[in-house]
Amino acid sequence: MTAQTAFTLINPQTKALAFKIFAFEDDSYFNQQKNYNYYSMLLVTKGKGRLTADFSEYEFTENGLISFSIYQPYKIRADGEFKGLLINFHPDFFCIHKHHDEVACNGVLFNNIYESPQVQLTESEMGLLTGLVDQLKVEMQNIAVAQYELMIAYLKIFLINASRIKLNMQSPKISNTEKEPFILKTLKDTIEEHYKSKHSPSDYADLLNISAKALNRISKTYFNKTLSNLISERIIIEAKRELYLTAKPVKMIAYELGFNDEFYFSRFFKINAEVSPQIYRDTVGFARADA
Incomplete structure (x- = not known):
């Protein structure tokens, strides 16, 4: 048996x-x-x-x-x-x-x-x-x-x-230089502060006064992701949270996350989550009954 x-x-x-x-x-x-x-x-x-x-x-x-x-x-x-x-x-x-x-x-x-x-x-x-x-x-x-x-x-x-x-x-990753651990912490804090308004890697490179190439290398080394992917994933996590917990229209969620075009946001979401915002809400959303 x-x-x-x-x-x-x-x-x-x-x-x-x-x-x-x-x-x-x-x-x-x-x-x-x-x-x-x-x-x-x-x-x-x-x-x-x-x-x-x-x-x-x-x-x-x-x-x-x-x-x-x-x-x-x-x-x-x-x-x-x-x-x-x-x-x-x-x-x-x-x-x-x-x-x-x-x-x-x-x-x-x-x-x-x-x-x-x-x-x-x-x-x-x-x-x-x-x-x-x-x-x-x-x-x-x-x-x-x-x-x-x-x-x-x-x-x-x-x-x-x-x-x-x-x-x-979890423990801080040790680097051979003093600069990279500081930038890692600063990069995380900067993404958390600005991901709703700044979507480009060059925006973060400018804010941190470092070249986009160097910042992307640090992101790949320590987070195993390109800086662009890191930013996109942070936006998607917030989008999913809003779709899940609220009955806000997709257009409003898009606008709050820095997208002026609802359809561009929907394409961005589908590329990263592999489902549309509406399907996500229909199959997962806590507020789907009210939407």
Whole structure:
């Protein structure tokens, strides 16, 4: 008798996936680019390889947690053996924006343009997270009072622990010069301050008094992304947040993000998110019923 490898919960109102746990034995599921309207987290127990997320490539190894946001394009190619657990959850099931004060995973596990989507785990950390997944599996099969509430409680504990692990792992990258770490911090602060009004790499080069070529090299070295991609991803994260949490017209969101042309903004969004703003809102948006 083979062990059950997939546990799925369907939203009875929308008939769409609410929550899923899937045990994978190879990389066949991940060879084709994924781009779904739910959050994804992989616990890699065996294997190594390369993953592509948005426009960047990263290496991964076993005992790792890899996190992807809603409609974040990703693809994985393993180098040989590849085993682990995949967790998917739709924001209708658990909204990381609404529960940010409780779990604080937004900007850590998800929607963090400055860090790799992967975090290495110790054996005890992997044991803790896989143990929580086991508890979720048990609860998914237990049709009883407050089943959803208990599942969400376990998911919260998982997200809180995973966020703590990643925050503890993050440390400033050391450079051979004093200038680059200062510019890195300044670049992040400058993007956060100006991304709604300044969309060109040359704008940031001018603000930081450095050549665009040098600034792009620093961005590639430390963030594994071109400066243009870094800026675009920051704009898209805010656009997704607005589409998700508000019922603002797309035209208004475009204008607030520095786009005078709604159609240009829609093309920009689709290139980066691979879905249109309206499809994103229709399939994900918390405010879609009011839009």
